[in-house]
Amino acid sequence: MGIHIAVCIKRTPSSTSVAIDESGQIQTAGLPHGINPFDEYAIEEALRIKEKLEGSKVTIISAGAPESEDVVKAALALGADEGVVVTDPAFDGSDTMVTSLILSKTVEKLGDVKLILFGKQTNDGESGHMTALVGARLGRPSISAVRKVTDIDADSITVQRLMDDGADTLKLNLPAVVGVTKEINEPRLPSLKGKMRAKKAAIPKWGAGDIGVDAAVVGKDASPTGVVKMEPVPARTAGTAITGETPEELAKNLVEKLKETKFI
Amino acid sequence: MAYEGKGVWCVGEVRHGDLSPSLFELITAGRIIADARSETLTAVLIGKGVAAKADEVAARGADKILVLEHDALDQLVDEAHTGALTAAAGTEKPRTLLFSASVYGRSVAPRVAVALGGAVASDASALTVTDGKLTLERSAFGSAVISTVAVNAADGPEVVTTAPMAFERSGTSETKAEVTQAAVDPASWTQNTEFVSFSADESKEIDLGGAEKIVSGGRGLGNADNFSLIRDLAKSLGAAVGASRAVVDSGWIPYKHQVGLTGRQVRPRLYVACGISGQIQHLAGMKSSDVIVAINTDADCPMMKLATYSVKGDLTQIIPAIVSEIDKVRGSSNGS
Ligand SMILES: Cc1cc2nc3c(=O)[nH]c(=O)nc-3n(C[C@H](O)[C@H](O)[C@H](O)COP(=O)(O)OP(=O)(O)OC[C@H]3O[C@@H](n4cnc5c(N)ncnc54)[C@H](O)[C@@H]3O)c2cc1C
Ligand SMILES: Cc1cc2nc3c(=O)[nH]c(=O)nc-3n(C[C@H](O)[C@H](O)[C@H](O)COP(=O)(O)OP(=O)(O)OC[C@H]3O[C@@H](n4cnc5c(N)ncnc54)[C@H](O)[C@@H]3O)c2cc1C
Numbered sequence: 001m002g003i004h005i006a007v008c009i010k011r012t013p014s015s016t017s018v019a020i021d022e023s024g025q026i027q028t029a030g031l032p033h034g035i036n037p038f039d040e041y042a043i044e045e046a047l048r049i050k051e052k053l054e055g056s057k058v059t060i061i062s063a064g065a066p067e068s069e070d071v072v073k074a075a076l077a078l079g080a081d082e083g084v085v086v087t088d089p090a091f092d093g094s095d096t097m098v099t100s101l102i103l104s105k106t107v108e109k110l111g112d113v114k115l116i117l118f119g120k121q122t123n124d125g126e127s128g129h130m131t132a133l134v135g136a137r138l139g140r141p142s143i144s145a146v147r148k149v150t151d152i153d154a155d156s157i158t159v160q161r162l163m164d165d166g167a168d169t170l171k172l173n174l175p176a177v178v179g180v181t182k183e184i185n186e187p188r189l190p191s192l193k194g195k196m197r198a199k200k201a202a203i204p205k206w207g208a209g210d211i212g213v214d215a216a217v218v219g220k221d222a223s224p225t226g227v228v229k230m231e232p233v234p235a236r237t238a239g240t241a242i243t244g245e246t247p248e249e250l251a252k253n254l255v256e257k258l259k260e261t262k263f264i
Numbered sequence: 265m266a267y268e269g270k271g272v273w274c275v276g277e278v279r280h281g282d283l284s285p286s287l288f289e290l291i292t293a294g295r296i297i298a299d300a301r302s303e304t305l306t307a308v309l310i311g312k313g314v315a316a317k318a319d320e321v322a323a324r325g326a327d328k329i330l331v332l333e334h335d336a337l338d339q340l341v342d343e344a345h346t347g348a349l350t351a352a353a354g355t356e357k358p359r360t361l362l363f364s365a366s367v368y369g370r371s372v373a374p375r376v377a378v379a380l381g382g383a384v385a386s387d388a389s390a391l392t393v394t395d396g397k398l399t400l401e402r403s404a405f406g407s408a409v410i411s412t413v414a415v416n417a418a419d420g421p422e423v424v425t426t427a428p429m430a431f432e433r434s435g436t437s438e439t440k441a442e443v444t445q446a447a448v449d450p451a452s453w454t455q456n457t458e459f460v461s462f463s464a465d466e467s468k469e470i471d472l473g474g475a476e477k478i479v480s481g482g483r484g485l486g487n488a489d490n491f492s493l494i495r496d497l498a499k500s501l502g503a504a505v506g507a508s509r510a511v512v513d514s515g516w517i518p519y520k521h522q523v524g525l526t527g528r529q530v531r532p533r534l535y536v537a538c539g540i541s542g543q544i545q546h547l548a549g550m551k552s553s554d555v556i557v558a559i560n561t562d563a564d565c566p567m568m569k570l571a572t573y574s575v576k577g578d579l580t581q582i583i584p585a586i587v588s589e590i591d592k593v594r595g596s597s598n599g600s
Contacts, residue, residue: 013405017408017544018405018408018409020409026405026409037525037526038526095383096374096384096386097377097378097383097384100374100378123405123406123525124404124405125404126386126387126403126404126405126406127370127385127386127387128365128370128386129370129373129374129384129386131371132342132370132371132372132373132374132375133374133375133377133378133384135342135375136346136374136375136377136378136379137378139454140456141342141343141455141456141457142342142371142375143342143371143457144367144370144371145367145370145371147519158460161367162367162520163279163340163367164279164366164367164471164473164474165279165280165464165465165471166462166463166464166465167462167463168339168340168459168461168462169459169460169461169462169463170341170457170458170459170460171457171458171460172456172457172458173456173457176456181519182519182526183519183520224382224383224384224415224416224417224418224419225383225384225385225413225414225415225416226413226414226416227411227412227413228399228411228412228413228414229411229412230404230409230410230411230412231409231410231411231412232408232409232410233403233407233408233409233410233551235570236551236556236570237570238569238570238571239556239570239571239572239573239574240572240573240574241563241573241574241576242573242574242575242576247577247578247581247582247584247585248585248589250575250576250577250582250585251582251585251586251588251589252589254557254573254575254586254589255586255589255590255593257573258534258557259593261534261555263477263501263533263534263555264501264590264593264594
C-alpha cells in the first residue's frame with residue numbers, strides 16, 4: 001500500500017561567497033541559487049520509498065521567496081509528483097521556530113501525509129533543527145542524522161541513526177519526521193522526460209491564509225530569535241613556513257613548534 | 265502569558281555509561297549567563313544509571329545537579345528524553361536550557377523548546393548577557409559569516425545549543441554541587457518510537473566532534489593504503505582521524521570521517537591537514553581550529569596559505585619523519 005510522502009526543501013545560494021552590506025544584512029540577490037545540497041538526499045530517499053511502496057505519492061514543500069518555484073520544479077524533474085511553494089511577505093524574517101510552524105501547517109493542510117523527509121541542515125542557516133521542530137509541532141516522532149532506511153510499510157519506518165559511537169536502530173510509527181544524512185544514498189539525475197514535465201507543471205503558491213496561520217504569529221516580529229547582524233569571518237593570516245632541506249629537518253622543526261605549543 | 269523562569273540548566277549526555285565532556289563546555293557557557301543574571305546553574309543528568317555520574321560532575325562548577333533517572337531513558341529515544349526534560353522543566357521553570365550541538369542536542373533541544381513554548385537557537389560559539397538579555401554568536405553560510413542572534417523568549421525558556429569545543433571545559437571547583445532527583449513518569453509523554461538496537465563501531469576511534477587534535481588526509485595521499493600514514497600520525501599525537509570529501513567519495517574512508525560543509529564541523533586545538541588543498545567547502549568545517557598545520561607539495565594552495573605552520577613536501581616522506589621525530593622527542597624526555 002502506498003503512502004503520501006512530503007519532502008521539505010529550501011532554496012539556498014549555491015555558493016558561500018556572500019557579501020554583507022553596511023547594515024549587516026547578507027546580500028544573496030545576484031548569486032546562483034538551487035536546492036540546498038543536503039535536500040537532494042531527502043528527495044532521492046522519498047523517490048526510492050515511492051518505488052518500493054507502490055501507489056505512493058511524493059509532494060515537495062518549499063517555504064521562502066516566490067523563486068522557490070525553481071527548486072520545486074527541479075525536484076519534479078527528478079520524479080516528485082507534486083509540489084507547493086509556501087510564500088507570503090508576512091513570513092519574512094521568520095526564525096527556525098516560526099518556519100517550523102509554517103512547514104507543519106503546510107503538512108497538515110496536505111492532509112494525509114505519513115512521512116515527512118528533511119535534509120540534515122541547510123547550507124545557509126545551518127541549524128539542523130527543522131526535523132525535530134516539525135516533529136514536535138505535529139506531535140509526532142522525529143529522528144535526525146538517519147543514514148539508512150532499513151524497513152518501511154504503511155504503518156512504520158525503521159531507520160539507522162548515525163551516532164558518534166556507532167548506529168542506533170529505531171522504529172517509528174507513522175506519521176513520522178525523518179532527517180537524512182548524505183550517506184543515505186546517491187541522488188539520481190533528472191531525466192529528459194522529467195524535465196519536460198516539470199517545465200509545464202503549475203506550482204501552487206500558498207500564503208499564510210491558505211495554510212491557516214494568522215499573519216501576526218509569523219515573520220520577524222513574531223520570531224523569538226532574530227539575527228541582529230552578520231559579519232564576514234576574518235580571514236586567517238598566513239603563518240610560518242617551516243624550513244628544512246630534508247624531510248627529517250622539516251619534521252624536526254615542526255615538532256619543535258608543536259612542543260612549544262604543548263601539543264607534544 | 266509571560267514566562268517567569270530562573271536559572272540555567274546544562275543538559276549532559278550520557279551514552280552507554282560514558283558522560284560526554286561536552287557537559288563541562290556547557291557549564292563554562294552556562295556560567296556566563298548564570299553569573300550575569302545572578303542565577304543558579306544546574307547540571308542535568310538524564311538517562312539510566314546516571315546518578316552514578318554525579319560524582320564526576322559535582323566539583324566542576326555547577327551549583328546543583330538534577331538527576332532524571334529511569335529505565336525508559338536508557339537509550340536516546342527523542343520523545344522520551346524530551347518528555348522527561350519537559351516535565352522537569354515545567355515544574356522547575358529554568359530560564360535557560362543549554363545543550364551541546366551534537367546529534368543529541370539537535371534532536372532533543374528543538375523538541376523541548378516547542379513543548380515549553382520557548383525560543384531555540386543553535387551552535388552558539390559566544391554568549392553575552394546585556395541588561396538581562398541574551399545574545400549569541402554563531403557561524404552560518406559555511407563558516408563564511410558570524411551572525412549575532414538575539415534571543416527574546418517571552419512565553420517559555422531560552423533553549424540554546426553550543427558549538428562543540430567552542431567553550432573551554434570547566435575546571436574543578438572547591439564547592440560541591442548538591443544532588444537532587446526529579447520524578448520521571450513515562451506516562452507523561454506520548455511515545456511513537458521503539459528503540460530496536462545499537463551497533464557499536466568496531467574501531468574504537470576518537471570521535472571528531474569532541475577531539476582536541478585531528479589529523480586529516482586528502483587526495484594528496486595518492487591511494488587508500490596511504491591512509492595508514494594518517495592513522496600512524498594520529499596515533500602518535502593522540503588525535504582523531506579526519507578526511508576531505510575527495511577521499512570519502514573515493515571510498516578510502518567512511519563518511520563519518522568527512523570534515524567540511526557536507527561533513528562534520530570541527531574546532532580542535534590542533535588540525536593537521538595532509539594532502540588537502542583547502543577548498544572552501546573543506547575550510548567551512550575546520551577553519552575555526554586554533555592551530556592548523558598543513559603538509560602539502562604545493563606551497564601556494566589555500567590550506568598552505570592559511571596554516572599556522574606550513575610544511576612543503578611529499579607527505580609520504582614527511583609524515584613518517586614526523587612520527588619518528590615525535591618518538592625520539594618522547595623517548596628522550598621519558599629518559600631524562
Ligand atoms: C545566513 C542565515 C542565517 C540564519 N540564522 C538564523 C539563526 O541564527 N536563527 C534562526 O532561527 N534562523 C536563522 N535563519 C533563518 C532560517 O534559515 C530559516 O528559518 C530556515 O527556513 C530554517 O532554518 P535552517 O536554515 O537552520 O534550516 P535547517 O534546520 O538547517 O534545515 C534542515 C532541513 O529543513 C528543511 N528546511 C529548512 N528550511 C526550509 C524551508 N524554508 N522550506 C522547506 N524546507 C526547509 C530542509 O529539508 C533542510 O535540509 C538564518 C537564515 C540565513 C539565510
Ligand atoms: C556542495 C559541495 C559540498 C562539499 N563538501 C565538502 C566537504 O564537506 N568536505 C570536503 O573536504 N570537501 C567538500 N567538497 C569538495 C571540495 O570542493 C573539494 O573538492 C575537496 O575538498 C578536495 O579534496 P582534497 O583537498 O583532498 O583534494 P584536492 O583538492 O585534489 O587536493 C589534493 C592536495 O594534495 C596535494 N598533494 C598531492 N600530492 C601530494 C603529496 N605527495 N604530498 C603532499 N601533498 C600532496 C596537492 O597539492 C593538493 O593540494 C564539497 C563540494 C561541493 C560542491
